[in-house]
Amino acid sequence: MNKGILLYLSQSRTFWWLQAAIKRLSFLTEAKVFGVRYGIDEEKSNYDSLRHIFAITENTLFLGIGFAILLQFVDPYLYPYYEKLGIRIPDDSDYVTFFATISGIGGVFIGLYYAGISAVGSAIYAKIPNNVRDLLAQERFGNVYMRFLSFLTFLGLMLIALRISGQPRVYLAIPVIAVSAGIGIIAFVKLGQRAFYLFDPTALSYHIFDQLQHWLAMVEAGGFRWLDKSFQNHAHMRASATLNTLATLVDITAKETHLNGKPFIELSQKVLRFLIQYEYTKRSIPTDSAWFEQRYEHRDWYRTDASRVAIAHQTGTTLDPEITSNKEWVEDKVVTILRKCIEVNLKEERYTEVLGLFDYLDAYVKRLAQEGAVRRAFALLEVLRSTVLDQLATGASVDVAKHEVLEKVAVAERMAALPISVALGYRQALEKVDRHDIECRVLSVSWANKSSIYCHAFPAYCLARLEWLNPRLAFEEAVEGRQVTPLWYRTELICQIEAEQFSDNTMSMISTGASFYRDFISKATSQKRSWLAAAIMSREWEYWHKVEDQLDVWQEKWVNLSNDRRIEGLPWSQFEVETLRASSTRRQEELLKQMSEQNVLLALLPPPDGFPDYAGQFLHTSGEVAFEALLTNNLDLLKSVFAPYLWGCVVRFDSLRPKAGATDWRAQQEFKVAAAALCDLMDISGFARLLADYHANDSLWNEVTATWDTYLADRGDQSPTLILSAAVVLTDAALEIPHRGLLRTSWHQQINQRLADVPRHEEYFAGSFGSHTVIDHQSPLVRIFADEPYGTSSDGIDIFIAYYLRNVNGAKDLDFGWRRRNLEESISREDRRSTRNAKEESAKQ
Secondary structure (H helix, E strand, C coil): CCHHHHHHHCCCHHHHHHHHHHHHHHHHHHHHHHHHHHHHHHHHHHHHHHHHHHHHHHHHHHHHHHHHHHHHHHHHHHHHHHHHHCCCCCCHHHHHHHHHHHHHHHHHHHHHHHHHHHHHHHHHCCCCCHHHHHHHHCCHHHHHHHHHHHHHHHHHHHHHHHHHCCCCCCCCHHHHHHHHHHHHHHHHHHHHHHHHHHHCHHHHCHHHHHHHHHHHHHHCCCCCCCCCHHHHHHHHHHHHHHHHHHHHHHHHHHHCCCCCCHHHHHHHHHHHHHHHHHHHHHHHCCCCCCCCEEEEECCCCCCCCHHHHHHHHHHCCCCCCEEEEECCHHHHHHHHHHHHHHHHHHHCCCHHHHHHHHHHHHHHHHHHHHCCCHHHHHHHHHHHHHHHHHHHCCCCHHHHCCCCCHHHHHHHHHHHHHHHHHHHHHHHHHCCCCHHHHHHHHHHCCCCCCCHHHCCCCCHHHHHHHHHHHHHHHHHHHHHCCCCCCHHHHHHHHHHHHHHHHHHHHHHHHHHHHHHHHHHHHHHHHCCCHHHHHHHHHHHHHHHHHHHCCHHHHHHHHHHHHCCCCCCCCCCCCCCHHHHHHHHHHHHHHHHHHHHHHHHHHHHCCCCCCCCCHHHHHHHHHHHHHHHHHHCCCHHHHHHHHHHHHHHHHHHHHHHCCCCCCCCHHHHHHHHHHHHHHHHHHHHHHHHHHHHHHHCCHHHHHHHHHHHHHHHHHHCCCCCHHHHHHHHHHHHHCCCCCCCHHHHHHHHHHHHHHHCCCCEEEEECCCCCCEEEEECCCCHHHHHHHHCCCCCCCCHHHHHHHHCHHHCCCCCCCCCCHHHHHHHHHHHHHHHHHHHHHHHHHHHC
């Protein structure tokens, strides 16, 4: 419009009224159009929602329609049988009423179920994360039951609709619907009882592990598109999300007092059962699979090849990171669950529940060892060890020195026993490590089939080498029609990997095992937990016995794997069984010293009721080790154990001897039992003199006598020689075999076996054919003990009396019994004979 005309009209009120009317009409028109469009969009969204409802119900809908039509079709063929059985088809009113009733019951049950689920959801699941709340929505038994009930409800309505449509009545539907309704009614009662368990979110955890198994099956060899990276990555992401749901569920469980006890333990047990199965499944997953977590490792500029460095420098960029796979990403996520479960339950003093969890943990670490993952097993144990001891060591150390809780000791001992399971599991694994067996498995592989290498029980650490071989041998078969690479070459490549893993595992059994126990004991002793430390020591001693029994087997397996090396330049791991044996021996000697010291400490503490006799075990072990040290001429070992052993025997005697004033036969029997410790001590002490002469090492005897001198000096005027005399006399006077007498007899027999190698010769009597054996040894004591074919009747106690006790002040005239006089007479007689023979030899010369 012309601006002049517009200016002229704007001077009129009518103009502005018309303009406002036009704008109002335009607005109303546009509002109506908007309303219509919005309504159309809403209806479209509603239609989409309705279509979605149709989509999610179409299976049940068509199944109900199809089953009703099937019954309608089949029923006429059954009329002759109805007549023979006298079955009458009901009237229309009964027919329709029956199905309407069934449908009504189904509708009521559906409403009641969701009302109950809503109550559970509002009470427990209202304030928890969505991923855990989804577990309730995915509850399998309830969902299956609702699908069955909705199908049954709709089927009844469908049969009514068919009858109204003029179709004949279907008698076959009556028993089918009746039985189905019975199942629905009874199952509703059971489902209602089960609904109470839904207040515990951990009861729904089975869905998590079902999902994990499902995604695992996708990436296993032979699964659907198992080599497709997209499918592998999808399985990894879904499994990772599932594990995150599990971690969230664990956090909730740990915080709720009513859940962090038995429900938490049962959840952790399910985790361990899954890990056990997963460890076996990893044999069937390719090493480069996207199932394993991918992570970036940045390259070192001075370790990277020159070409990469030059390109990065010239382009002004950084070095591309190297993509590596974390093969233990699942374990890394769930180990925190185990640690948290143990920590929470030990803090709440639920020791029995924790011990139940250790049964599953024992099975898992054994499985790791059976799969050749010894280092990983110890890594897990080290994580849990710190958690266990941190919780067990809570409380005032002054009080627990005398009054420890038995359950705490049981948990510590159970934790310390897990490496034993590792040792036993690896021993079982070694039975399958055989070059011939490897050769047979390699021969049975079909290299043209990519999944074949995963189907012959090769451990996971061998898969990378097999995957390297697979395309090369498949190419040979495709080109040459046969395998050109000889079997021995393929076998040696696998044996080299087995040997490398074998070397690492055996080293871990020794070095990591020693480190595990050393740190465990050190922390317990530093916190003054004597009983916990004793429990750990007891189990470690058992562990080293299990390992020692395998050393010869290790040597055999190493020779079996590596004795036929033909490929030049192929690097092999190093294995020295004697080095491992020496390391094991050093740790055992260190442990023996700790046990000997702990023996004295525990002997001074009154053992709580029901506690194992660790002091007695350590004392007995110290005696055996002291004797072994004498037998093997090991002075250092003798120095570390003999002094604590002497004090331990004295304390053990004081704790076992009868109370003052008792004089009946029971008191005498108690004294004999108590005196056994002193007799053991004197027997070993006496044999120290004999073996010192045998080894020509006076330091053995000097160490023993110096320890006795220190002990007697500390006693001052209260000399124990009278008690030693009484112990010997009363033990010898008994008509029965003395207490621990068989043990001392075994020591004597070992002495006789050792003395059998002493040089000797026969001397013939002048003028006759008779002869006698002459022992060629400078010590008269050795000659006496080695002279008889089956050894002398004297023992170490006789030697100790003759060479030491008779020289102690106040003990010269003590009576040790008539049996203990023979050795001194024999020594004097042997000295005189030796002197006489020496003079005769001089006269002859």
